[in-house]
Amino acid sequence: MNHQGLDHLAIAVPSTEEALKIWRDRLGFPVVCSEVVNGGAIRLTHLDLGNTHLQLVEPLKPDHPLQAWLAQNGPGLHHFCLKVSDVGTSRELLRAAGLAGEATPHQGTLGKRALFLTKSATQGVQVEVTGA
Numbered sequence: 001m002n003h004q005g006l007d008h009l010a011i012a013v014p015s016t017e018e019a020l021k022i023w024r025d026r027l028g029f030p031v032v033c034s035e036v037v038n039g040g041a042i043r044l045t046h047l048d049l050g051n052t053h054l055q056l057v058e059p060l061k062p063d064h065p066l067q068a069w070l071a072q073n074g075p076g077l078h079h080f081c082l083k084v085s086d087v088g089t090s091r092e093l094l095r096a097a098g099l100a101g102e103a104t105p106h107q108g109t110l111g112k113r114a115l116f117l118t119k120s121a122t123q124g125v126q127v128e129v130t131g132a
Contacts (some may be wrong), residue, residue: 001090004083008053016045016058037107043071048125079126087113
């Protein structure tokens with residue numbers, strides 16, 4: 001995989017508005033974009049940290065898997081994401097390296113494609129790649 005650096009750090013939150021009171025209002029990180037993706041299932045809000053983005057990830061549907069994650073862990077760091085030039089090509093390289101399993105790309109922010117690596121292959125660390 002030919003990564004191009006860190007794309008974002010993602011924090012799972014039960015409420016984007018409550019999280020913005022901390023990250024935007026108290027710490028001063030400006031909002032870059034906010035959108036609802038995956039058929040209304042999740043809100044992704046990006047804040048500019050200067051050298052990368054902080055992504056607030058809010059599940060909007062009661063049966064979304066992130067709801068169970070939040071119930072177990074509370075708000076907090078969920079994953080980090082690396083930039084790649086092409087998610088499809090990276091997927092094949094990651095599969096060959098035993099890191100992607102049967103993972104399928106999903107919609108990321110601003111129309112980008114994204115893919116989660118197999119957590120058990122990264123010692124329990126949730127890693128995502130995103131790009132075209």
